[in-house]
Amino acid sequence: MAGRPPGVQVQAEAAGLIQRAKLRLLEMHYQSKVGHIGGNLSALDILMSLYHFRLGPDDKFVLAKGHSAGALYVTLWTVGVLSDEDLRHFHGEGTRLSGHPPLQGIPEIIFATGSLGHGLSLAAGLALGKRLRGEGGRVFCLTSDGEWNEGSCWEALIFLAHQKLDNLTFLVDLNGMQGFGSTRQVANLDPLADKFRAFGVKTVEVDGHDVNSICSALESSDGPLAIVADTTKGCGVSFMENQMAWHYLPMSEEQYQQAVREVTECGKLSVTA
Ligand SMILES: [Mg+2]
Secondary structure (H helix, E strand, O other): OOOOOOOHHHHHHHHHHHHHHHHHHHHHHHHHOOOOHHHHHHHHHHHHHHHHHOOOOOOEEEEOOHHHHHHHHHHHHHOOOOOHHHHHOOOOOOOOOOOOOOOOOOOOOOOOOOOOOOHHHHHHHHHHHHHHHOOOOOEEEEEEOHHHHOHHHHHHHHHHHHOOOOOEEEEEEEOOEEOOEEHHHHHOOOOHHHHHHHOOOEEEEEEOOOHHHHHHHHHOOOOOEEEEEEOOOOOOOOOOOOOHHHHOOOOOHHHHHHHHHHHHHHHHHHHHO
């Protein structure tokens, strides 16, 4: 489906696909007893939109918010790059699916990321390299919002704006939360989109859980382009949404079962609608 903007029928297919991915993501995190599920759930719709509707063979992607590796792995599973067996070993001993994207072992993952603030610089370097070599394709990068507390993000912004990297799109998973609290409480950067615009970067704001909105923004070949995606941490699981604890906590069996029920019910409602 890559490269094809979603019509009504495709959107319905996407909803089913995302529900399946979300259930598998919950299972992976429950079985491995690791945290970060909140930020993974806020990023999943963006990653699924990218991989199913936008990325082509000449494009590259960098996950700057490496702690959402689970959402990236499950997305790669839906496009056939990773297997069931791979996902079963998520975060396990000797696995190639570590808690943050690994340096080696998965060709689609170019950089080991997760030390926040570096992914956008890596993506900008890739974009400049493509231009210097006369290569086609585009580079995409997904950052978190808390990550913009890092000075290195702003250095990357200066660089990509100065170089006019028209083959680069970066997205912000704007869920309003980070490791130590809400982004407004820790170091307020509102309105982030206007700050990007002040650097001369074309910036669009979208609903980060609406596949159609995300895909419409991703279609643009203007650049450099920033997409600020309004998201909800823990999206789709009522007791996780906007709750700080789900930056860190693993799920108990009871919590896992409730999360599965809610995601399953939500899928039924979507189909009915
Ligand atoms: Mg955040």
